[in-house]
Amino acid sequence: MFNEKLDDIVTELVKNYDSDLIQFDSPNRHFPSRSAIVGIIKDLRRVLFPRYFGDERPCASGPQYFIGETLTHIEYELHREVREALLFRGGDNLSYHEADAQASQICSDFFYRLPEIQRMLFDDVQAAYDGDPAAQSREEIIYSYPGFFAISVYRIAHVFYELNVPLIPRIMSEYAHSHTGVDINAGADIGRFFFIDHATGVVIGETTKIGEHVKIYQGVTLGAISLRAGQKLAGKKRHPTIEDNVTIYSNASVLGGNTVVGAGSVIAGSTFVTQSVPPNSRVTSSGVEVREPGCANLEVKVPGEK
Amino acid sequence: MFNEKLDDIVTELVKNYDSDLIQFDSPNRHFPSRSAIVGIIKDLRRVLFPRYFGDERPCASGPQYFIGETLTHIEYELHREVREALLFRGGDNLSYHEADAQASQICSDFFYRLPEIQRMLFDDVQAAYDGDPAAQSREEIIYSYPGFFAISVYRIAHVFYELNVPLIPRIMSEYAHSHTGVDINAGADIGRFFFIDHATGVVIGETTKIGEHVKIYQGVTLGAISLRAGQKLAGKKRHPTIEDNVTIYSNASVLGGNTVVGAGSVIAGSTFVTQSVPPNSRVTSSGVEVREPGCANLEVKVPGEK
Amino acid sequence: MFNEKLDDIVTELVKNYDSDLIQFDSPNRHFPSRSAIVGIIKDLRRVLFPRYFGDERPCASGPQYFIGETLTHIEYELHREVREALLFRGGDNLSYHEADAQASQICSDFFYRLPEIQRMLFDDVQAAYDGDPAAQSREEIIYSYPGFFAISVYRIAHVFYELNVPLIPRIMSEYAHSHTGVDINAGADIGRFFFIDHATGVVIGETTKIGEHVKIYQGVTLGAISLRAGQKLAGKKRHPTIEDNVTIYSNASVLGGNTVVGAGSVIAGSTFVTQSVPPNSRVTSSGVEVREPGCANLEVKVPGEK
């Protein structure tokens, strides 16, 4: 039966292919390769934390051969993918030669920042170790914590976002999202010593700003109050600002581009915050209470309880 | 030591194998192959959005060869898996020949509906683009949005659910669930222009009905109030109805088979809704307020706040 | 440009490699292999539920050959990984020979408990079938329910936790976490007939204790109120106790080491519980109500509603 209908179905689908969403007949546009970008992430992690994610071999003559060769390999892959992404966005307005030169500059800028990325990740490991009594060692965090994985990918993707590379930061973020359930938009601006515990179901929007020593739990949303304004809001600050030393418990939502959570505040689980709170606040579903700095013991009550 | 105990452990496990859950000695029952079904999904996505998920080659002589050959390949795989699934359910009451004929009809029906599935997905892309200011292009949505991925798989799985194919819709749903954290039961009935933003932690139950232009966020549950009645509820409407143009914010739960969220309503984040609300309602944790249609600005307050 | 800067970047990264987080020059420490451990999980699932996850062939002469050979293979892999993990923790204080002997004992103990693990999983299947009207068969649960997958991995990982094996329980848990969004710490103590419906976004902490016939939904957290005490809390009971026959709905959080949810209680969705509730309680966001045992119909209201 299928055989009898096949010609008709083909005809019908060929008609649909007239949609400008279909790329079948665009010979000069290519999507960056998702699997190549995942490979780049994996190779970067091997350079940043050797022997955790690969089987790099110790070598008493020093690690420079390993680093140099691995970076050379990564650059080759990255250069191509960045060029494809630029060409995809640029369309007829960008020549292959221009795209290639821009890609070259972007790669160079990225690698120049790599040592600093590594140092920031060292601090994130420390934050996780200090924050989680279940962590038996700092190595365990690097090796197996999904929150640290998501932050690692974010810190890499963020540089490409800043370098105005299209598509690739998104592909990186969604790779981490898919593996961890943590969706950090590459545009977010996140300070040092960041920790996400039990990382799952976390959303951090594109224009979020996060200070240092911030700790968040599963299910936390740092989002927008967008309400169907859609593309008109592109580029505007739509997500909150979280200052230093804030802790946000599980399933809390903090929304809105003007919302600022003051330094040292604690947001209880399952709360829904859409207005700013001053520093050292303690926010529960019963309200906001400002406390002395350092006084941080949370006694949450079941709402309605005596 | 292991060697000394091995015979005993084997003996013990052989005893457990008497359980009717163990399929070891059922030569004629086969589970449909999970990897084959994932392959079918991937191939369907290549036909629906060529060059996004594969390396299909542009061909000026037209896409008919690509479509015809890919569908022929998919049909071959699908036919076999559907037949196995029917035989698994049918047991001794269904002959191989009958199952094969039914599978043939089911495949034919499915492919006949494929062009319409594609058109629905075009609309879903549009909904996502209109709804997300962070989207830089509609191509980006197709290529990398997990919400769109989950909806794509749902729209395919739903047809098999309607065609009463066992196991396969579930395998498809769980594939999308595993990759995105979005669990849309294939039985749900979802209208056009559907968008899930920051897709993660979303649950949409089997008997849910969703209208057109509905937008939901991460962590939303459209679920049942089942309370241990279990299998007795099978087949009954247990999940809510969401009418056109409704928006449901992050971590909200809407539960119950009789619950209807009227058209144009907005459900705030982290709310817990178990009763119907009229059209154009605005539901927060403080209560329900009905508004004029079109008046859609949400000003949520932290509960208890002045 | 990259080529010109490469030597400098290498030099900079070599400096970072002085960090004690970097394992590049530690020839005698190896992380257990993540992929080997995932392989062990997969093989164990094939023994526990043959023909669901592999293509084991029925054999009228009995399953003993299949079981014996597969266990022998698993033991080989497991032995090596356990030894590596012990050596990683032990550092210079543990000889290869000692580690090998301990690994041998641990493997032997683990396999001795395998038949009991299988019987517990049979009960978990039954609990899922009784609890989910969307389940068409018990086979479907084993084959495709992510909640059952997460519980299966937990029951295996828990034995290694009890046998005081480092790293491996964590790797197992994170494997399940990554695939399902369900993060059950291997240290949790969970009774028979456990069911997680729509498994996604669930967190169960290390010192949680769960009775029999407990059912939880997506987004549930059984967590700690840790507030930055960090490593000082290691080893203390920080997570709640859930007694028999409790049901916890979607997105509820139950926190704290002293929190006990009494037998037969029902916790409504999106609640935030940090204090103990007596048996047969019904907890909503409006408060706690104690009911007669068996009286279990939940009528939740939208808070603030008349």
Place this chain on the structure above:
Amino acid sequence: MFNEKLDDIVTELVKNYDSDLIQFDSPNRHFPSRSAIVGIIKDLRRVLFPRYFGDERPCASGPQYFIGETLTHIEYELHREVREALLFRGGDNLSYHEADAQASQICSDFFYRLPEIQRMLFDDVQAAYDGDPAAQSREEIIYSYPGFFAISVYRIAHVFYELNVPLIPRIMSEYAHSHTGVDINAGADIGRFFFIDHATGVVIGETTKIGEHVKIYQGVTLGAISLRAGQKLAGKKRHPTIEDNVTIYSNASVLGGNTVVGAGSVIAGSTFVTQSVPPNSRVTSSGVEVREPGCANLEVKVPGEK
């Protein structure tokens, strides 16, 4: 340009597809799978020589689990391939059910002979060790001698030839041929203690008969004098008989169905023999000389030399 011509080329090839050599439209005929048969060979070698060609793990509780499970796996694969081969030959005259039953019997017969095949291969190892001073151990022969590889495959393929299975013996022979350059037709009848040194470029025809303790070198042909009679000769003895204890040196050809090389003879390299020689002959390009048994020292001269 290609795109413009594609439709024409397709049309032209479609015409060629009318040839009865093309199987495109024969839904019920399948070739046995070459890769499956290669897999069967590899698995059989793992059973016959465990740990040489796989990574089977020693198990002090005995090898029965390994053997039983591996044979069960092989039987499953073999059964299917034999059935396909029978159906391919049988066409419309053989039902699926009949083919399946015959395949079942054939598999059973084959496995029954497997222990004897193993014992014959033990003897072939001994022959190679006794015959090659470059062999450092008998393990080296099993592990790495292409001549032994070719003989192993032959001994397996020969059983299927005797059981009158179509195609599969040929696929097996060509697998060995491709890897070693040794083409032993599965129909040949070869005695114990057979050795091929420097195995490459050797051809042994279908109706060849070889006794025990025969040793041949690279480039030897035991062939037919067929001269274009072609298919009329099918089934007739066309290849020579080699009696016990014969040695045939490199690049010699012995041809013809009536040619018998008597026991204990030595055939020098690069000779071309088409008539029978009596026992204990010494054949060089200068002629045939009969010697006392046991007197085996060959002093070959360059032809034409004084």
Place this chain on the structure above:
Amino acid sequence: MFNEKLDDIVTELVKNYDSDLIQFDSPNRHFPSRSAIVGIIKDLRRVLFPRYFGDERPCASGPQYFIGETLTHIEYELHREVREALLFRGGDNLSYHEADAQASQICSDFFYRLPEIQRMLFDDVQAAYDGDPAAQSREEIIYSYPGFFAISVYRIAHVFYELNVPLIPRIMSEYAHSHTGVDINAGADIGRFFFIDHATGVVIGETTKIGEHVKIYQGVTLGAISLRAGQKLAGKKRHPTIEDNVTIYSNASVLGGNTVVGAGSVIAGSTFVTQSVPPNSRVTSSGVEVREPGCANLEVKVPGEK
């Protein structure tokens, strides 16, 4: 120790890299990809003999979709490899744009000849079937005869040789050589109905010319008498001419660019022919004898025998 010497060894090898044989620093030259070319061969074989070498699915609506799509895929791969090969040869004298246009023309010319290649291969199958009494069917020849495999690859490679494509014909020939031990230079000119029996150890040189209905056996060389003149002989006819209906037995060598083996001749095994022989000759190691056409019974004697 290795670690101590590594820097020195690296330095030494870096010096060797100054050789102009090393391509490390030639960013714009790429070898054609061997694996891509092997993939092209495999895909071409699937088009030429569908279902023998792949799992193409029968489709009652006709094979045009299969052919069109497969050719489109092959063209994409081939185009790139041909362009790389042209650029490799052209060096600085050939622009990317020119190479691309030439590659486009070459691909178009190749595919235009593909139907004719297929018809020639049909004839080669017939020749093999007529010539080998051990062949049970013509399908068996296509499916498993190494001689037919080598001829198939030759007939493809020869077209690229004629189209003056560098490197690729050689890569194709060596692929067949490696799998079969048959080394047919792509430059040879071979007529229809060609058959190589027991294909192994056969060499056919670049300027060989072979007529129709020629049959050769294992170990045959059609070679040059080159004697160290080396590159001076490039382009000259150095290999023999074999006229129609000639048979050449195993291990015979026919050498020299002026050597012509007349139509209908038979060359016995292990002979060494360096001068022309008239039509209908019978060449043995004893000499040349001219016979009546059709009188073809070979009675070879062991040299020196009475």
Place this chain on the structure above:
Amino acid sequence: MFNEKLDDIVTELVKNYDSDLIQFDSPNRHFPSRSAIVGIIKDLRRVLFPRYFGDERPCASGPQYFIGETLTHIEYELHREVREALLFRGGDNLSYHEADAQASQICSDFFYRLPEIQRMLFDDVQAAYDGDPAAQSREEIIYSYPGFFAISVYRIAHVFYELNVPLIPRIMSEYAHSHTGVDINAGADIGRFFFIDHATGVVIGETTKIGEHVKIYQGVTLGAISLRAGQKLAGKKRHPTIEDNVTIYSNASVLGGNTVVGAGSVIAGSTFVTQSVPPNSRVTSSGVEVREPGCANLEVKVPGEK
């Protein structure tokens, strides 16, 4: 039926496993891994001829990172395989520690000789280019000539033979043998500028000694006259000596440990040489003729011809 007989077949095979050829129960002996050794060969070829056999990326900052990192990787693999091979031979007489130390020394010695191996291969490329008019470039030889492949593997394997490593040289040789039909025993001693044309069916025995600028063709054997003395001959010189500037044509055999082919000689095809010939000889099947050096034109006649 198989199922009924399985227990019996297992029992029978278990009995065969008592043979001392079976390694099933030898926990401490491991064969070196064939696939690891093939990987080592491939990696060495990538270092020796970068970009020919891999996709090493040009890097203007110099090749030292590539070389250093690749050698470090190879050393890791090689060290382990050499140690296993030593332990396999050593049995109970060699401790793990001793084997490890010996392996370390062997690896160090091998890498120290690697630059020299590379230089010898450069010369072999030159010899092939000078000797083959069909070669279009020297790159083509490196990239695709099987003779050069076989020589490359030999030059590597020979070093391990000289370092007295068991099994590994054999595995290397058989890898090349299987791919090319050229069987060069790693023990042979072969001078610079060696070329094998149309490499197939070539055998070069363990104690062969070959000078510089020697050229041989397909089917040549440099072998032993062993005649069943077998293991008694181990270690003795059994294969010929070929002096500088000798050419040996196709299918010729030169046999015997005392046979010396004097410098500058030419051996015609299909000859069989078992006695020494003086320098500048010209050997045909008609006899030996000594010529003036430099007079090298071969005019071969068909034997028996006038």
